[in-house]
Amino acid sequence: MxxxxxxxxxxxxxxxxxxxxxxxxxxxxxxxxxxxxxxxxxxxxxxxxxxxxxxxxxxxxxxxxxxxxxxxxxxxxxxxxxxxxxxxxxxxxxxxxxxxxxxxxxxxxxxxxxxxxxxxxxxxxxxxxxxxxxxxxxxxxxxxxxxxxxxxxxxxxxxxxxxxxxxxxxxxxxxxxxxxxxxxxxxxxxxxxxxxxxxxxxxxxxxxxxxxxxxxxxxxxxxxxxxxxxxxxxxxxxxxxxxxxxxxxxxxxxxxxxxxxxxxxxxxxxxxxxGDDDGLVLPPHVAPIQAVVLAVRDDDEVNAACQSLSDALEAADVRVTRDHGRGSFGRRVTDWEIKGVPLRIEVGPRDLAQGLVTVVRRDTREKLTVAITDVAATVAALLETVQSDMFAAARRFRDENTHDVATLDEAVEAVQNGFARLAWDRVGAEGEARLKSEAVTVRCLQRRDGSIPADESEPDLVAIVAKSY
RNA sequence: CGGGAAGUAGCGCAGCUUGGUUAGCGCGCCUGGUUUGGGACCAGGAGGCCGCGGGUUCGAAUCCCGCCUUCCCGACCA
Incomplete structure (x- = not known):
């Protein structure tokens, strides 16, 4: 599999x-x-x-x-x-x-x-x-x-x-x-x-x-x-x-x-x-479960460590759950990935022997080795990092896929892969009809600086156009 | 609402063309055991008004008609 x-x-x-x-x-x-x-x-x-x-x-x-x-x-x-x-x-x-x-x-x-x-x-x-x-x-x-x-x-x-x-x-x-x-x-x-x-x-x-x-x-x-x-x-x-x-x-x-x-x-x-090909990716501020403590194997020593870790995280106001479940490790990892839980804390005998655990970010898949005594403080801070990194990544994606264009034809071309931005006075009623025939709509009108205009008659507005849900 | 595709076990599918006895397969699920650092393995087991209704027929998952639902494209849409 x-x-x-x-x-x-x-x-x-x-x-x-x-x-x-x-x-x-x-x-x-x-x-x-x-x-x-x-x-x-x-x-x-x-x-x-x-x-x-x-x-x-x-x-x-x-x-x-x-x-x-x-x-x-x-x-x-x-x-x-x-x-x-x-x-x-x-x-x-x-x-x-x-x-x-x-x-x-x-x-x-x-x-x-x-x-x-x-x-x-x-x-x-x-x-x-x-x-x-x-x-x-x-x-x-x-x-x-x-x-x-x-x-x-x-x-x-x-x-x-x-x-x-x-x-x-x-x-x-x-x-x-x-x-x-x-x-x-x-x-x-x-x-x-x-x-x-x-x-x-x-x-x-x-x-x-x-x-x-x-x-x-x-x-x-x-x-x-x-x-x-x-x-x-x-x-x-x-x-x-x-x-x-x-x-x-x-x-x-x-x-x-x-x-x-x-x-x-x-x-x-x-x-x-x-979301990505492995499932949901939830920002920590909206995630019902922010971190899952995952026992690599179901034995008493590991479970005891998981329990005290999740207690410490709960005390630090982290929404945490514990998975000491049956079934293979890989299966459980995949299930939590699909659900988009922001942080996964893997606890296994090898790490534990050295007083360590592995913390994995859902958004970047980055793995960090953290001393077990530092987990609560590290996780609380890391959740904020994940939150702001996710926003930055989404903004970068949006900006890279927003194309400034000069004509309706270029706009139709550009929205096959993102948004297009062009002067509103280049669109008008006929332009909207032309876009509509290509399943494209004017999503909104903005001022040049991105602020919200009072009405559509303001001079020098730009139109954001795209295919939409 | 128009065009197209599809509905068979929780999910994904085969079987339908050419009607015929107990309707199969993979995954999942249950039991027991071995496992567990990236979707484990072995053995046993449960689970089906074949979307719904009608018709043809000795006999329908299979053929015909109607309806319902889902998906894609369009139209529609704070």
Missing amino acids: AGQNVLTPQSEDFPKWYQDVVAKAEMADNGPVRGTMVIRPYGYSIWERMQAEIDARIKRAGAQNAYFPLFIPQSYLSREAEHVEGFSPELAVVTHAGGEELAEPVVVRPTSETVIGEFMAKWIQSYRDLPLLLNQWANVVRWELRPRLFLRSSEFLWQEGHTAHATAADASAYAMKIHVEVYNDFLERVLAVPTYLGIKPPSERFAGATNTMTCEGMMRDGKALQMATSHELGQNFATAFEIYYQNEEGQAALCFTTSWGSSTRLVGGLIMAH
Whole structure:
């Protein structure tokens, strides 16, 4: 068996590799209904770590968690013309319940702007109630025609933030704050995924938004994945749901709202941003298990050493597990590699006789010999090194595969292997159609310095274009 | 939703063309033993509505029709 591929190599068939990893790392299974997903414990523990990190940042930004219903009156969706048009094709609608046909069908939420808008209108009376900053963790349903585990499932888990503000400037600033301080900070510091931040061109905007911001990540096959998104909704939903407040002069004024979301799609992005031919590669900050203490053989002396090592690591706040299992050493090594555990600590009689253990990095495969008394301190520090090295490696990969081009033809050529960057005024509406015919889209628009523009009419913007998930 | 491919044990597959008795193989799983520094070995064993429904037939995994599911490409998509 030695030397045989456990997974389909990325270079041979990337989508097959992805499915192999999801299955063999025990992340998820397909559900019985097309497009549905069963998230297995290992996959869910990664999602839980993501939730904890994102939730803490959302709260730091001042928003509070709440919960709104799964079922939404169909009429709510219709109140905002673009919104209903955008979502109609992917709605799941309940027409029968309690053994009878319903007088008004209810939709299973595809997103919650409408219900939340209804209650914002009820709760907001005065300028003193603003800004109203809400978030919810929930499941949503969008009937997908071409589902893929984590990346696009008909039901998925996410967080959706919804805020109301007195002024356009305040709403805009808050959406930007979330985008940078919650999403991008999380992506870079926890998932170690570098992003291109920017705004979507009008053609790619959220249904009902006046502006959509995105965090675009590059996967190992050079394709783009939108990893989080934030919207300025202007007064579109405030108008539709009559979200008014009384200003300091006692006059009624219409709110400005925002919404922003990130989903279990992030798990798919994590897999594809860092994974290699041996499986997952998890950054330590998001890894449910940061280090595994692996007994080379199952005997009392080795096991005792493993136990005291894992106790010491736990005391140093390392998320550690012990593998003194049966079965061959090689088999167990491979299994932990597939699961992407950042550090493997191998404990065997030869090393032990000299008071040493072998520490192996998953990201670089580098092997280090460490005195057993130094392991706790070494591992804690090494996890931080792995984290920052993974981010640096991902950024290098992204930069090497982002090509500056001057024409649409060159862009189409360049995106066969990564992203292309070109002047936005070289694209335009006709350019987008031309790109679309090649299965290429404008992922985002940026200023020359990489910062996020206010809108697409700013002069001298650049377009990041790519094939995408 | 359109085009293509495929559904046989947990996973990967053979068998189907040319219908015929107990449907096979590899991996995995269980038991016992030997092992364990990169997917170990020996022996024994469990596990199958052959995707679902209907039809043809004395007889269907095999032929015909419908449906469901999965994968690839496209369209669609915060």
